[in-house]
Amino acid sequence: MNRTIPQFVFAAAAFVVISAPFAAEGAEGAGSPIYGVTIPDGYRDWPVVNVAHEAGDLNDLRVVLGNAIAMKAFRDGTLPFPDGTAIARLAWKSVPSAQNNAVFGREQSFVTGAPTNLELMVKDSKKYAMSGGWGFAQFTNGKPDDEALHQKCFPCHQPAKAHDFLFTQYAP
Amino acid sequence: MALHAPMRVLGAAGICAAIAVCVVCAAQTAIADPPAAGAEASPIYGVTMPAGYRDWQLISVGHLAGSSLDGSGGKLTQLRAQLGNDIAIKAMRAGTLPFPDGAIIAALHWNEVASDDNNKVLAGGFPGAGLQSSFAGPAVNVQFMVKDSKKYASTGGWGFADFKNGKPGDEALHKTCFPCHQPAKDRDFVFNHYAPTP
Numbered sequence: 001m002n003r004t005i006p007q008f009v010f011a012a013a014a015f016v017v018i019s020a021p022f023a024a025e026g027a028e029g030a031g032s033p034i035y036g037v038t039i040p041d042g043y044r045d046w047p048v049v050n051v052a053h054e055a056g057d058l059n060d061l062r063v064v065l066g067n068a069i070a071m072k073a074f075r076d077g078t079l080p081f082p083d084g085t086a087i088a089r090l091a092w093k094s095v096p097s098a099q100n101n102a103v104f105g106r107e108q109s110f111v112t113g114a115p116t117n118l119e120l121m122v123k124d125s126k127k128y129a130m131s132g133g134w135g136f137a138q139f140t141n142g143k144p145d146d147e148a149l150h151q152k153c154f155p156c157h158q159p160a161k162a163h164d165f166l167f168t169q170y171a172p
Numbered sequence: 173m174a175l176h177a178p179m180r181v182l183g184a185a186g187i188c189a190a191i192a193v194c195v196v197c198a199a200q201t202a203i204a205d206p207p208a209a210g211a212e213a214s215p216i217y218g219v220t221m222p223a224g225y226r227d228w229q230l231i232s233v234g235h236l237a238g239s240s241l242d243g244s245g246g247k248l249t250q251l252r253a254q255l256g257n258d259i260a261i262k263a264m265r266a267g268t269l270p271f272p273d274g275a276i277i278a279a280l281h282w283n284e285v286a287s288d289d290n291n292k293v294l295a296g297g298f299p300g301a302g303l304q305s306s307f308a309g310p311a312v313n314v315q316f317m318v319k320d321s322k323k324y325a326s327t328g329g330w331g332f333a334d335f336k337n338g339k340p341g342d343e344a345l346h347k348t349c350f351p352c353h354q355p356a357k358d359r360d361f362v363f364n365h366y367a368p369t370p
Binding site for chain 1 (some may be wrong): 226228232233236302307311
C-alpha cells in the first residue's frame with residue numbers, strides 16, 4: 001500500500017513530462033483567417049490521394065495528401081469524412097525537364113518547379129458546422145493568405161457537395 | 173512494412189534463399205497486409221512489388237505529354253508520382269548520393285483525365301485564365317528501382333521493374349531500363365528530384 005502513492009505520483013509526473021512537448025505540436029505559426037487552421041506537422045509525409053495538373057494561367061502540378069483518417073475514409077468510400085480528417089493540397093509550377101526531355105527527344109516531360117502554395121481542409125463537424133464541417137486554409141511561403149481569399153473557399157467547393165465538398169478522388 | 177526486411181534479405185542472400193523468403197513473405201502478406209504485394213518478379217532483376225508502396229512518402233509529381241512511347245502514333249498524357257520508402261526519402265532529403273542499399277523508389281503513372289467539374293469551378297473563380305484541370309484517372313503502370321549495390325553491381329546498383337496490372341513487363345522492356353537511365357548517372361541514375369515543401 002505504501003508504494004501506491006509514489007507510483008501514482010510518478011505516473012502523473014511522467015504524463016506531464018511526456019504530454020507537454022506534444023501539446024505544442026501543430027500549433028506553430030499563424031492560423032488561417034476565419035477558420036484558424038494551422039499547418040499540420042509532418043504533412044509532407046502523408047500518403048498520396050491523387051495528383052493533378054492545371055493548364056492555362058496557373059500551369060502547375062499538384063498533389064493531394066491525406067492524414068491516416070483521410071486515407072482510410074478515401075479507401076473505404078466513407079462519406080461524410082470523419083472528424084479529424086486533414087487533407088493537404090501542394091502545388092508547384094510545372095517546368096519542362098531538360099534532363100528528361102533529352103531522353104525522350106522532345107519537350108514532353110514536366111516536373112515540379114518552385115512551390116506555389118499549400119491548401120488545407122480539416123474536418124471538425126462541430127467547430128466548422130457553418131461550412132460543411134470543413135475548416136479551410138491557404139498558405140503561401142508558410143504564411144496564411146488574407147480573409148478575402150478564405151471567404152471564397154466554401155462557396156467554391158459547393159459543386160462537390162455530393163462528395164462532402166471534396167473535389168479530389170482517390171487515385172487507383 | 174513487412175516487405176522491407178525481406179527486400180534487404182533478397183540482396184544479401186542468393187536466389188535460393190530469396191525464393192524461400194518470398195514464399196514465407198507471401199504467406200505472411202496474405203494474412204497481415206492485403207494491399208498489393210505481387211509474388212511475380214521482374215525479368216533480369218527479380219524485383220517484386222513491395223507491400224504498402226502506395227502509402228510511401230511523396231518525392232515529386234510530374235506530367236508527361238506528347239506522342240505515345242510505343243511508336244503507335246497515339247497521344248500520351250500522363251500524370252505521375254514518385255514515392256520513396258523511408259531509406260529513399262531520407263537520402264533524397266539529405267542529398268545522399270549514391271543512394272544507400274535498401275532504397276526503393278516507386279513511380280506511379282496514370283492516364284490524365286480532364287475534370288469537367290473542376291473546370292466549371294475554375295472558369296467561375298478565375299475568369300479568363302483558360303484553366304484546364306486534369307487529375308489521375310486509370311493506372312497505366314508502376315515502376316520500381318531497388319538499390320542493392322552488390323546484387324545489381326552491373327546496373328549501377330539498381331534493380332528495375334515495370335508492372336502493369338500487377339504483372340511484370342517482358343525481358344525486352346526491362347533491357348531498356350538501365351541504358352535509358354544513363355543521362356542521370358551523376359544523380360545515381362535517378363531522374364527525380366525531391367519537390368520542395370510549400
